[in-house]
Amino acid sequence: MTSQQDNITALLQGMKSSVSAFEQTKDRALLQQIDSDFQRFAQLATLFLIAERDSYYGFFLMSMTFRTNYAVSSIAGIRLGEYPPVFETNPLILLKYSLKEILYIFCHEIDHVVFNHPAEMVKSNPEGSPELFELFNYAADASVNDMLNNEIKQGNQFMQAPRGIVTSEVIKTKFQLPFVLPMESYHYYFDLIKHCEDMLGDQQQDGIAPIPGSEPGGKENGDEREGEGENANDSSQGDPADADNVVTAADATGNISDHAWTTAAESGEPASESAEAMAEAVKELLNEVNDMMGEESRGLMPARFATAVARANKPPILNWKAILKKYVGTIAADKTKTRMRLNRRQPRRFDLSGARESKTLKIVVAIDTSGSVRDEQVKQIFNEIFAIIARRSFELTVIECDAVIQRVYRLQSPNDLPDHVEGRGGTSFTPVIEYINERRYFRDALLIYFTDGYGEVSIPRPHTYRNLWVVLEKVSNLSVENPHGLVLPLEE
Structure with missing residues (x-):
């Protein structure tokens, strides 16, 4: 284990302790310490991925800024409407996962952007239907997670899939499909399930990665998982030290499949304009990452990254x-x-x-x-x-x-x-x-x-x-x- 990994591990343990202390005391001064530590953690994770593991993801993290938001119930998301794009997370939820699982979540969010899923979601759901949005998330997650899990099988042991994530096998089981191919695009899975609103139900743990410690009994399987959730809901938004902030606790509704991408209905824009703006932001980010890499780094990238760059820069098809x-x-x-x-x-x-x-x-x-x-x-x-x-x-x-x-x-x-x-x-x-x-x-x-x-x-x-x-x-x-x-x- 390298000294860099030692530093990340030690910092993560310190942040977990701060989260645990906050859940017990509700001392908002601890949130400022978590904010500061998370910025350092993000920098170390970026250097770790570039120097020792997988520069594909490290260069993406270099092209973004990091922001904590204790008001959101989603674990993490990349905000494409800002420049540079913002990787936003609720540490009270994210830090319930192990280091390898957190790195998986980082890569998971990046791959959604690489495959242009934010824009595709808007185009596939212009009315902003919550049911269709949830089905899209299932399809997009199955595509991304299958590929990440395959990378793990191929030797990328720096990350670990959180238990209960959506995969093609989950799609097959949950929606009672006779046959589902693995490692396909979101289009394939979405076409299979987009008329299955009646099968969504309230089964929160069926195919959704649960927050460690949020289930009855509190403990999760796995040597590296730790921490138990506790309600820490307060009221509202802004500086973490502000007594009026909303703080969403780790055992709230957040999960790895809850992507808080802005829909056309929420933004007030026509779906076509919202999707176009998202696609343009993805194109800009992909090109920036591609330009930042050297020839050697590009040669080591997965084929899907080169394909995504080429697709983003392809002249539009006129109609x-x-x-x-x-x-x-x-x-x-x-x-x-x-x-x-x-x-x-x-x-x-x-x-x-x-x-x-x-x-x-x-x-x-x-x-x-x-x-x-x-x-x-x-x-x-x-x-x-x-x-x-x-x-x-x-x-x-x-x-x-x-x-x-x-x-x-x-x-x-x-x-x-x-x-x-x-x-x-x-x-x-x-x-x-x-x-x-x-x-x-x-x-x-x-x-x-x-x-x-x-x-x-x-x-x-x-x-x-x-x-x-x-x-x-x-x-x-x-x-x-x-x-x-x-x-x-x-x-x-």
Whole structure:
């Protein structure tokens, strides 16, 4: 055992004694001592992981600050909404675990970030359902803990799994599944259990790592575990020495599966924006850690770290709905003459009318009716379009065309859409382009052309404001060599 490990062990024993003394006396001066000792403990743990064990986790800890919070019931969590990110913990709970278990908890929280679980949780649960949140935690923990347990089997003996953690085997047993693969992504486990809200129940110890000392009888199995919990609930928040602070005791509801990630519902942000902000924070942290490492350290990293860095920096996959939403915000508006404004070109000519923008958005949707676009797909397409332009005044023109134009009509809502489209012959894009180019009305319109892609090689340039081609399958199916616009697949 190294002197560095001796120092960590001695410091941990001192903090455990302080926690025990606080639980007996409620002397808040002890909390300040615990705060100070924990900052030193975190630094020693960081150096220990970098110098002797696993720099993957040590460099992550170097990129974060540490904060104690006695008001929370979760053991630990990484706050991505602050810079640098904050590793926050309630020492009254965390210090009930052994040194190896604490290091496991540190690595557990880091791997959640590596796999982008905070952002994925928001995307999978935009309404903030507590039941769905709990199921996500089961899935995310099974993925992370299986991999950490495998590292232990491969020789990483510096950490030890707390008893009762969620694993793939726990998922199989708790949710009564016939077969569950180990060491899979959270997606795999979440898909298996996301409709199992009725199986959650109140079994707090079923698959959840209990606080040592919190169960009847107080003692936990394991040579390195020690300490017994006692209620230390007080009232409220702030400096640990403040008599009004809330102090959540070690035998409260906290457990290793209780991740206090901010949900979209709690933050007040739309789910998409909250998830995007979290993903960006994860990307920044991953890149900072990667840049901090030398080539040798990167070469020793698990493959999942390199994969996570590459995934975070991968250019986003564009989709036609996102592009349409962006276009709607930038498309030019009509100009109408008005005597209420001066003419911009000749402002001294009071006899000339000025111009103002009308707020009407013009969209023309061309549908390839050669037989490849199904009627239900057409309905779904227009549902998406109307959802995007719902807050704008708009004029939406539909052109149905196979080899020739079949119908041209206006839509005010998806309910106005005919039951079926006309055509089902061959495919030609030129009739639509010529129809648009012959009418000045479409000069400031957005053209969206839905097609399977098989048609002419060359088409006239559409005289519209912008053009977007949405292809049913692969964008490479579009036969047009120069579409004069962006080409995207119907599905991501």
